Amino acid sequence: MPRTGRVLLIYTGGTIGMGRNPATDALEPLDFNHLVQRMPELQAIPVGIDVYQFPEPIDSSDMSPRLWARIVEIIVGGYDRYDGFVILHGTDTMAFTASALSFMLENLTKPVILTGSQLPINQLRTDGKENLITSIEIAAAHHTDGTPRVPEVCIYFSGKLLRGNRSTKINSEGFNAFDSFNFPPLAEAGVSIHYRDDLILHPDYSRPMTPHFVMDTNVVVFTLFPGIQEEMVRHLLEAPHLRGIVMRTYGSGNAPQQPWLMQALTEATRRGIVIINITQCAAGPVEMARYSGGYLLKNAGVISGYDGTVECAIAKLMHLLGHTTDTDLIRERMNRPLRGEITCGAQS
Ligand code: ASP
DSSP: OOOOOOEEEEEESGGGGGEETTTOOOOOEEOHHHHHHHHTTTHSSEEEEEEEEEEEEEEEEOOOOOHHHHHHHHHHHHTOSSEEEEEEHHHHHTTHHHHHHHOOOOOOOOSSSEESSSTTTTTTSSSHHHHHEEEEEHHHHTTTTTTTTOOOOEEEEEEEEEEEEGGGEOOOOOOEEEEOOOOOEEESSSSSEEEEETEEESTTSSSEEEEOOOHHHOOOEOOOOTTHHHHHHHHHHOOEEEEEEEEEEEEBBBBBHHHHHHHHHHHHTTTTOEEEEEESSSSSSSOTTSSSHHHHHHHHHHHEEETHHHHHHHHHHHHHTTTOOHHHHHHHHHHHOOOSSOOTTTOO
16 A cells, blocks of 8 residues: 555543643643644654544543544544554553554554653643654654554553553553553664564555454453452352453462352353453463462363453453354454464463
8 A cells, every 4th residue: 555644643632632620720631722732843743644633532531432433433534544543542541442442453554553641741841742753753654665664553652662452551650651561562762763573563465454343341350359259259240241251360360269259250151251361460471270279260261361461351352242242252262362462371
């Protein structure tokens, strides 16, 4: 596909474009024009930039699968007209959106870079300008044959380009707000931008990008803790319409060995509920065969989430449940990387 020299900036909201409400003094999303007026540097970037603004910019805590589908529609609508897409998004749910978009955009052949900031762009010490300018540069970067440098959904923040579905928000205060503990950055931006071409996904340029819009939200994340009670767990597992669970376990995928828990989980998986095992640790994989508590989970039909994040597991589950009722197929897809989101070890 020929290059167009243009990037589409999709403004959804978030701190980057927020200002203070004079009545409450709380930050709230502002019109994008307000943001552009404060950034004359945008005119100096040697890339054509068009802007799509959400009619009502949001704090990203209001992000939803319906809005993800809207973002996908916008990307599909401009797919041939732009070399890449930059999504301005609040940091709070950015890792969920990045994970969701990675599954919703199958065989993505263009960069989709999410970014935002910890301080609004109109504040003197803002981190938003560098994040935005470098994201645009990455979205426009290409190889000599014209193919994009990073045809993936990524988060760019504070000097690091991370695979979107490997990312997690780690800091509510520091500028270094994101990390991807189980996968190295795809690029690091210092004086120049160093790309790890060996890590970046290679799409099939002879095939079209296929968008997916349906996400099934009959899912829940639940965290194990010492003292967890049977009554609460049974209520959760018996919730009407429940189809999928991301269970946050201990260490390498371990759980208490109480018979009631294993029995409740076994009954749930037999009823067709898909349960994914993700560790509460920030780094390292699930290896269910390592301790007997994990082994019992495996026998109960719980699937390893390998070294994936909670954000990614829930997004992948919503995506797969949205496309099939065949739980064997969902289990098979959960057990392999679809967009570079997990590393499948032999032990898991
Ligand atoms: N609450 C904001 C949001 O996620 C925080 C941010 O943008 O950093 O929209």
